[in-house]
Amino acid sequence: MTDNSEIAGRLAALPDPELAGVLLVVTAERPGFAMVHAALLGLVESGDVRAAPDVSPDTSSGPTAGRMSAPERSGQVGGISGAPAGPVPPSNVPTPTSSGGYSSAGVPTFESVRDKVEQRFGTAQGMDELDRQTPAGRGVDEQWQAREKAARERLDRIRKSLRGNDIETHEP
Structure with missing residues (x-):
């Protein structure tokens, strides 16, 4: 694997649609990043960012790896729901950083x-x-x-x- 700063620099240089496409592919099928994936799907569905169709992972880790889920259909005009496909966390609520009863600093909760x-x-x-x-x-x-x-x-x-x-x- 390459240096993390090199990867971060390459990602920062990408335009928004390509970065969204990369992040959608990378976060798919990863339970720990389900909320990030849902937020990205919400951005794509709202039209704020368009997913780049030519982005795909280099290696596949399973039969469904790399697939983007299709937006949910609804009875609304246009056929696409305005709500994101998954839960989107509120922006003002801090995410829990503790695991096993201890914070990231090692202090018991x-x-x-x-x-x-x-x-x-x-x-x-x-x-x-x-x-x-x-x-x-x-x-x-x-x-x-x-x-x-x-x-x-x-x-x-x-x-x-x-x-x-x-x-x-x-x-x-």
Whole structure:
């Protein structure tokens, strides 16, 4: 393969119709560039750019490689739909640059961090439920409840004793 700057220079020197034709051929049958291909088809259908008919790939990678899809027919006058054949992304929405939960800079995305936290929280809740179903877990719960009950009783006795002392000191 040649140097990328050489390819970029050659592409930049092409007139718009030829560049559109090259890009249509190159992006066909490539799922990662489906939106680019759809946008190019939209330009061709709108008449802003005409595809160059003499552009074809040097090598074919399959039986359908190099074929341009025909524009969709409609019942409109002229027979060609004014809408592009595929989805065209809005121009003001940034494209996601993350893959696998990380941005291109290697920083975890908010969604991936949230998913990890939710997964760990769910695992902790499940472990707690499983622990309570075992004899040892039930024993710990029973001990906790017994201590809570004893603490409440002790606190009630302390409060009663304090109220008894307050009544005795205020009587004449």
